[in-house]
Amino acid sequence: MKQTVFSISGALGVDRAFAFLNRNRPVVLVFHGVTGEAPGHLCNHEGLHLYRPIFERLMTFIASRYHAVSLSRLVDWLEGRAALPERAVAITFDDGYRDVLTQAAPVLKRLGIPAILYAATDFVWRGQMLWPDRLLAALHLAREPRLAIDTPRGALDLPLAGDADKMAAERSVLAILKSLDDAERVALLDRIVERLGVDSARLAGVWTDFAPLSPGELARLPEFGIEVGSHTCSHAIVTRMSDAQARHELIESKRLIESATGRACEHFGYPNGGPADYDTRTRRHAVDAGYRSAVTTIKTAVTPFQDPFEIPRCVLTHNRITLSEFAAEVSGLPRFLRDVKGRLTGRSGPEGGSWRAHARGGGA
Numbered sequence: 001m002k003q004t005v006f007s008i009s010g011a012l013g014v015d016r017a018f019a020f021l022n023r024n025r026p027v028v029l030v031f032h033g034v035t036g037e038a039p040g041h042l043c044n045h046e047g048l049h050l051y052r053p054i055f056e057r058l059m060t061f062i063a064s065r066y067h068a069v070s071l072s073r074l075v076d077w078l079e080g081r082a083a084l085p086e087r088a089v090a091i092t093f094d095d096g097y098r099d100v101l102t103q104a105a106p107v108l109k110r111l112g113i114p115a116i117l118y119a120a121t122d123f124v125w126r127g128q129m130l131w132p133d134r135l136l137a138a139l140h141l142a143r144e145p146r147l148a149i150d151t152p153r154g155a156l157d158l159p160l161a162g163d164a165d166k167m168a169a170e171r172s173v174l175a176i177l178k179s180l181d182d183a184e185r186v187a188l189l190d191r192i193v194e195r196l197g198v199d200s201a202r203l204a205g206v207w208t209d210f211a212p213l214s215p216g217e218l219a220r221l222p223e224f225g226i227e228v229g230s231h232t233c234s235h236a237i238v239t240r241m242s243d244a245q246a247r248h249e250l251i252e253s254k255r256l257i258e259s260a261t262g263r264a265c266e267h268f269g270y271p272n273g274g275p276a277d278y279d280t281r282t283r284r285h286a287v288d289a290g291y292r293s294a295v296t297t298i299k300t301a302v303t304p305f306q307d308p309f310e311i312p313r314c315v316l317t318h319n320r321i322t323l324s325e326f327a328a329e330v331s332g333l334p335r336f337l338r339d340v341k342g343r344l345t346g347r348s349g350p351e352g353g354s355w356r357a358h359a360r361g362g363g364a
């Protein structure tokens with residue numbers, strides 16, 4: 001239905017009209033990874049790693065209709081230090097997957113599109129799997145017909161007969177895991193892996209695109225026009241950290257990234273990035289640690305008066321996205337429709353993140 005609406009609006013030129021009206025409101029897009037593997041693997045059922053031919057199509061569209069700018073240039077503009085072309089779009093990646101270098105970077109370089117990667121340094125320096133990926137890998141390997149387990153939020157008994165069951169089980173378990181604090185979440189996930197009869201050592205090998213960049217690979221990103229920003233060390237939500245932990249994670253991740261790239265790490269990405277995941281206290285920590293900007297996952301466009309420490313971004317990664325849907329989103333048409341709907345239903349305020357972006361909050 002949504003795709004039909006956007007196909008028709010594209011055919012009528014409505015998205016071009018909106019792109020013109022919004023030409024002075026830059027859009028920042030969020031991706032996580034780009035994969036060479038065709039859709040269908042349980043471990044990528046949400047399309048968090050966009051299939052490369054689809055990514056190429058979307059980026060070719062950006063190169064032909066928009067002005068791709070680096071995040072540093074966008075921040076220069078917000079600071080009043082430089083002009084920005086009309087129809088500006090900035091491309092960002094979160095977390096630090098290796099396929100950003102192997103799959104996305106060559107496409108971006110060929111098209112002359114700059115980008116930034118916000119790296120969670122524990123993921124890159126320690127090679128620890130992100131926790132939502134551990135859960136997916138464990139469900140993929142599970143041979144048990146059911147998952148029956150007690151959790152701090154009540155007992156679960158979920159069928160695991162096929163991929164559809166496993167996807168439903170993932171949603172139920174994620175909802176519980178993301179409501180827990182770090183220690184409880186790690187403990188419950190360990191128990192789930194054990195209950196599923198899965199050898200924990202095999203999880204990382206389940207799907208190659210789960211792998212992080214190494215520090216040496218991260219250092220090569222600037223060769224492709226990709227800046228490196230920080231996404232904390234542990235990927236925990238900054239508003240839930242103590243002052244001491246927040247200070248440590250913002251400063252230590254910056255230091256590690258600068259030591260690897262030999263360049264200033266000036267930009268920060270809030271893990272999760274929704275309305276509850278940053279505030280005046282976390283803003284102060286970002287300023288004190290020496291960053292020039294911070295990005296959220298509030299799904300709207302940037303205004304010339306935007307606080308550089310609350311730059312909104314649109315999360316759009318899934319393998320079912322069509323070019324007309326993408327063109328409409330970048331033009332600002334769906335934002336306009338969401339605002340109108342919000343006013344009509346009395347629900348206002350921008351939307352934050354995707355369920356997966358939320359799932360990632362609270363630690364990697």
Ligand SMILES: [Zn+2]
Pocket residue numbers: 094095231235271272360
């Ligand atoms: Zn993240």
